[in-house]
Amino acid sequence: MRFGLTLAAGSVALLLSGGAAFAADNLMTGFYGNTVISTGGTVESRTHFKADHTFDAVFGGGMFTSKGTWEIRDGQLCRTYDPPLPNIPNPLCVPAEQHKVGDKWTVTVNGDVRQVSLVAGIQ
Numbered sequence: 001m002r003f004g005l006t007l008a009a010g011s012v013a014l015l016l017s018g019g020a021a022f023a024a025d026n027l028m029t030g031f032y033g034n035t036v037i038s039t040g041g042t043v044e045s046r047t048h049f050k051a052d053h054t055f056d057a058v059f060g061g062g063m064f065t066s067k068g069t070w071e072i073r074d075g076q077l078c079r080t081y082d083p084p085l086p087n088i089p090n091p092l093c094v095p096a097e098q099h100k101v102g103d104k105w106t107v108t109v110n111g112d113v114r115q116v117s118l119v120a121g122i123q
Helices: 002-008 020-028
Strands: 035-039 045-049 054-059 064-073 076-081 092-095 104-109 112-119
Touching: 092 104
Parallel strands: none
Antiparallel strands: 035 045, 035 112, 045 054, 054 064, 064 076, 076 092, 104 112
16 A cells, blocks of 8 residues: 555655764754645645654544654664554655755655655644
8 A cells, every 4th residue: 555655755854974863853953843744645744753753643634643753874764653554664764854944845755756845833
């Protein structure tokens, strides 16, 4: 089922450097308290990253929710869903890049292109 992979693939990633925990916290600061919105493919997702290396996600306007932990690994942001989502890799890792509120970009995972934005506040 591509549904899980498509809706989970849109989140941001960070660049690995030096002390991973410090680098991740420093690079992720702009994400804390804000919302990553991913559209395209099957359904919209909204992800909220937290400083304690957890995240929550809402899919399809509240039709489905998930949570888990995130870490920076080999230059990628890897999200481990708890419980795992059907038919997607767990952890799900995406290429690393840093963003700030107001940024818009695309991410491609397994051939699926999603439009992603970082917006202010928890939405």
